Amino acid sequence: MPPIVEFSEKGKPQIKRVDTFCSLLNYELPSEDSSFSGLLEQFDKIIKDKHPQVTSGALSNCHGDWYEWMLAANAWNYRIKNNKNLILLLLPNVSSFDVAALYNDELYGYINDLLLKVKKTADVQLITSNPDFVIIDTTNIKLDGEFQKSISGFTPDSIDKLEKSYQHFIGKCSFENISGYLSVKTTFRPDRRLQLSHEGSLMKATYVHLQTRDWVINPKGLKYYGAATKISDADRRGLRTVATHSILDVQATPQAAVDEVFTINSNSNCDDAFKIILNE
Structure with missing residues (x-):
């Protein structure tokens, strides 16, 4: 899996929206039985587990895209x-x-x-x-x-x-x-x-x-x-x-x-x- 976040000069984590999204979906389209909100919740959990410093606000900013x-x-x-x-x-x-x-x-x-x-x-x-x-x-x-x-x-x-x-x-x-x-x-x-x-x-x-x-x-x-x-x-x-x-x-x-x-x-x-x- 490619890096989920990159860090600014001040050390602030920034989510790599495109690469992370593609990787979390295994480069596929959502399955027929997937709920979009469920996928977003799943993505949040995976990202937070790997990078606890990522804020809820940063995740919410990605959800729209x-x-x-x-x-x-x-x-x-x-x-x-x-x-x-x-x-x-x-x-x-x-x-x-x-x-x-x-x-x-x-x-x-x-x-x-x-x-x-x-x-x-x-x-x-x-x-x-x-x-x-x-x-x-x-x-x-x-x-x-x-x-x-x-x-x-x-x-x-x-x-x-x-x-x-x-x-x-x-x-x-x-x-x-x-x-x-x-x-x-x-x-x-x-x-x-x-x-x-x-x-x-x-x-x-x-x-x-x-x-x-x-x-x-x-x-x-x-x-x-x-x-x-x-x-x-x-x-x-x-x-x-x-x-x-x-x-x-x-x-x-x-x-x-x-x-x-x-x-x-x-x-x-x-x-x-x-x-x-x-x-x-």
């Missing part, structure tokens, strides 16, 4: 197996990538123009985090052969592929190509519920702005989903928030900021969710 990789691999293989045109792709965080850059130059220009005018007029900004995944309709976008190769196991190369495939679509998406987003958390806390609602509301408001600027009649709409390993009734109630822009037009029907929330804690849960998320 590890959970996203398991969902991303399932989504990748589900699309290929079922010959879907919709693809679910991981996105980096907002500090390293502007999700609006997936749109073509004209649409990206509309969004940047909006941001500039908001800043210039009221000295405020549209601030949000990136959703964890984007849903892209690839019908009119040419894909290379890598997009038809299944993920057979977890290796540094396969994780790199899952994390960077969004780059193929930068500047190529028309208004109709981006169908929605998915944000995931291992578990929901009240502040995380607010993050999803804010993200969903702002993404949908931006979509309506593009619809107006591009004169799109009867658009199919933008979906925004959430997922976690477990979801309580309080989580579902907390996420039943209206998309703010949709209550400003008396002739429009109010929209939900978050369209649906899925419990995804296994491979079979993935299939159930993707039947909805990747349904054209």
